Amino acid sequence: MAKLKDVKKVVLAYSGGLDTSIILKWLQTELGAEVVTFTADLGQGDSDLEPARKKAEMMGAKQIYIEDVREEFVRDFVFPMFRANAEYEGLYLLGTSIARPLISKRLVEIARETGADAVAHGATGKGNDQVRFELSAYALNPDIKVIAPWRDWSFKSRTDLLDFAEKHQIPIAKDKRGDAPFSVDANLLHSSSEGKVLEDPWVEPPEFVHQRTISPMDAPDAVTEIEIEFLKGDPIALNGKALSPAAMLAALNDLGRDNGIGRLDLVENRFVGMKSRGVYETPGGTVLLQAHRGIESITLDRGAAHLKDELMPRYAELIYNGFWFSPERLMLQALIDKSQEDVEGTVRLKLYKGNAIVSGRKSKKSLYRNDLVTFEDDRGAYDQKDAEGFIRLNALRLRTLAARNRGN
Template sequence: MADQDIKKVVLAYSGGLDTSIILKWLQETYGCEVVTFTADLGQGEELEPARKKAEMFGIKEIFVDDLREEFVRDYVFPMFRANAVYEGVYLLGTSIARPLIAKRQIEIARETGADAVAHGATGKGNDQVRFELAYYALNPDIKVIAPWREWDFVSRSDLIEFAEKHQIPVSKDKRGEAPFSVDANLLHSSSEGKVLEDPFEAPPEYVFQRTVSPEDAPDKATEITIGFEKGDAVSIDGKRMSPAEILTKLNALGRDNGIGRVDLVENRFVGMKSRGIYETPGGTILLPAHRAIESLTLDREAAHLKDQLMPRYAELIYNGFWFSPEREMLQALIDKSQEHVEGEVRLKLYKGNVIVTGRRSDKSLYADDLVTFEDDAGAYDQIDAKGFIRLNALRLRTLGKLRDK
């Protein structure tokens, strides 16, 4: 709270109205020095205005960091090795970005001698949990300021009044209530609130920012081939690219083909249900491609064990436990499973659909001589199946005899 002795705070700063108000509020309420940190995670916005705005507030230490490669390489790709999906459909685009932002904030706090960090997440959402669990995992003694849980503002007009009082620029489009809120990074965009709060009402088309409507997508399928090494995508159509370049290219392909839209009512960690519109074009292509190469190269029991663990892994990310020992343990198991997950997957992209049409690998476990309906030259003796079935039926036959008595 405001009675804490705070000397210097690192603020996760977008340069938008809310975080600009938070910046000034921190200076007024805590009388502390503020360091701003703006992360480029591929949200598609020009970030230099954030630097200029921070300078306008007299901020001396301003960090604007390009984290796109680190984001995809160290967060998105490890998550996709697990085929992580929350509640069956959500590809965790917001969830996976928060630990990286928090990690960099803690690093900057150490670099600048700050004793506190601050975020702009509200007291109703998951992000406050994700940020703060990461902060405490990386620096148990850090002080955390969450303005939305502390200040007395209760309405948009209160924020606008504060901004005008302190000469914080407010554009015309920010003066009214926003029709919905948006979070975006290189993996996805999410839209929530206002016009989307009724879960039975279809979202207006203007909500969608990263994909064309499937109805408006080309009438001809786009064919691509994705190359994998150790479970990570490394090439598209034979051209090697960096992790961020791969995801950027897949995003463009997905956008043009109307791929990646999800309308979801999810269970927030804080206890309520919320409706969100998610667009994850590149990730929606990458997931079935990764599963396709795994189907060829991953042992049956290893694959089944991964599928059993995946919901727990996804839940850990969703709830903010990226830096927990249990997530790291699961990651070690997942990464071990990916040692031979390499090869190429061919796909068709068509009007919102991702269709796997082929897969090949030098590490393939698919054996032609075992699955063929032709003469298999003794590779598989079908007579062996009789004993296999009788042994597996033993307990069922025993139970059946008992029921017949």
């Protein structure tokens, strides 16, 4: 705490909820700091962010930033990640992870604009988000001070927090007096639910946990068919209609939600060392991933496609661990973006009861050649006799090894 006493002005990532409201008041009372609030509209589903503004004003914040960053979020963070087909531990589409660098970027920018000497976040000392926020902040401003109240304050329990809120007349929702059944993080890409009723990985998640999707079992018995057009690896049109990045993801979210697509019950390995269980819902992202792989299948060279798949786990891990602004992520992104130069065309998908099924793909840049793969007369495009020498050369080391082993 002593090292924080010289902090005069702090930019707080502020949701308007109970925890960040307590943090706002704690920064004012314990540090004597002026607090600037930053609330980002990432598409988390809050139709009206004005309550956050009014609450911050009520609590004495003189400078309040509320910004719609949905287009920037999808264009500059989500779409670049999807060009890589990034999945952490083979399943997780990184919905929470990819939002943190954007929030940190704006925190640092606002600190510079307002003359603040520190930024603050509400992530706990057990999770990944503290790492993501702080690595991003330091990458953008090596001299910035970062305050993580959950690691610094003396509160020992939820009751302590609620008592502090009552003492300082911070509004408490009625259901906050008991333990919340689970915690939720959401943005335009996904929703994440963790804790409480989800802590036993053997117990199936209750249906009420799901925020973004209907159950696949309750989805319509009819197929929904869609077409997505791509340019340089990014989706640009849905069913022939051009859409902005945020509008595209929102439309795919609606389609995925209505067809029960995008649910994931995952036990993952946190960067800080523990395993955790989360329920993720990424309806539009799940559809987009299948579509992107579909268009890549006819436009990417085999070597490029396989190299991308080899590098993808490393790329996904960098994002999960908070290294979005690291040189190695930027290097990988340059390689990925180079691979996407000719990834264009249209993919047709059938959406049905939790599944996004590619049923067609076409492109002016296609590498698929019917005259090479046909079982009919290929008119000399491919001489099947050439395969014999190809096989004999590739078998040479295997035959040599087998001969030695037989001799032994």
